Amino acid sequence: MNCERVRDLLSAYLDDQLSAPERQSVTTHLASCADCRGILAEYHHFDALLSQLPRISPSPTLHTKIFTSPRYLKLEFELERGLQRPQVVAEITHNQDISFAILLLLIGFSTLLLLRHQRHHKHTQ
Amino acid sequence: MVRVETKENSWSFEQIYDEYKTPIYNYVYHLVGDREQADDLTQDTFLKAFRALPKMDANLKLSAWLYRIATNTAYDALRRRKLIAWLPWQDLDHEPADVDSADPQEIYGTTEIVRAALRRMPQQYRAALLLYTQEGFSYSEIAHTLNIAESGVKMYLSRARQSFREQYRSLEQGGGAK
Known part of the structure; x- marks a missing residue:
């Protein structure tokens, strides 16, 4: 070799x-x-x-940063409620978003119809 | 308090954090070379682990799994840092050293040369060397943590030692920033 x-x-x-x-x-x-x-x-x-390299410890505030972070609190909330509720909340929020968009479209469409109707009415007069 | 079961133990998240905070932080610090970033990445590692843990199999080897998350989290950060280094306003000579927060007595001592040599190594070899020498992982645990074949660990460690030796000797002989 x-x-x-x-x-x-x-x-x-x-x-x-x-x-x-x-x-x-x-x-x-x-x-x-x-x-x-x-x-x-x-x-x-x-x-x-x-x-033998000396071990470096994290800052003492890291514990608090982790266990009071919104990510941790959300996770704890989900786990304590058997992983279900946050998904349901998300669905409701999602459904509400869709309803709001439909409502806006309806309002827009109605306004358009009303304007057209008013214009048509002016022409006929 | 949320508890999770593994084959080895029944853990609360706080217990997992207390048991692994220093080894994981220390490992991540040596991968990224910056204390503040290591703090953020350690936080990210634990939060990712806590989220995934309840869905994991009870046969999970918690330690190797945590190091795997830590490795991937640190690699992502290093990739982002590489991307940012391409931006025109970035100081290309910047070394991600932790000189400001290090013990001044260590700056020019062996410990600092070891840390600097580690920082100059390719990241995948650095991870393998740290897991083997600092964490006492077996070849099989390193393979699992780095998601490579066990035969690959032999090659990784060989290249890691060659690279570390090269960097250490260069620094010892007064080699400046790369």
């Missing part, structure tokens, strides 16, 4: 994810290649650095 091939396998070698023959080939190569051994040692070191 050459260095290029070994370097592609070093990560899996470190995690013990290679087949037995692959592992054996990499081990043999490492015994005679200081450069590849160096990279493996670096990977090991970087894994340790990453695992």
Whole structure:
């Protein structure tokens, strides 16, 4: 195995994810290649650095932001009412929107008819 | 109080938040590199999870599932940020570092170099490396979280380590912003 091939396998070698023959080939190569051994040692070191990276906590206000957000309160409302009511509310709102549009159309149409009727009446006079 | 059942436990939303707030926030922070944005994305992650959780199967592996939502939420934000970076008024040299809110002692220390190297890596490799080293996920859990085949995890981690090494060494030798 050459260095290029070994370097592609070093990560899996470190995690013990290679087949037995692959592992054996990499081990043999490492015994005679200081450069590849160096990279493996670096990977090991970087894994340790990453695992020791201090954990960062969210701001203390995040809890309040989540549990008083309109999205959360809406969800809680829906769940407490068995997921049904918000959908019904949405349907009613939707139906009301349609009714309002029909009403506007009727008013518009009636006004148009009335204007035409008035104009026709003026002409006949 | 709303409770949900998984195979492992019976949870209230508050318990889920208390258990996972720091690991999820920490993970999201390292994916996006900005504390304020990490706060918003963590909030979004939990709210998405709370909404979907009552409909999920009881066999759900809560931890991997939460990280999956967090990953997708962070990726969406990074995609938006990339789009915004194309706009003419955006400062292209801006690095999404968190220098203002970081501990000043850490700015030039190893911890900050590690964080900076992470920020410079391709996002999918960064996620895999964080899940493996910080969260202690197995290859199978990483595959599930990132929605890739288990064989792909081997490749992701290999490229992640190569990329991290490259970035870390460049920063250590005084390499400035990319």
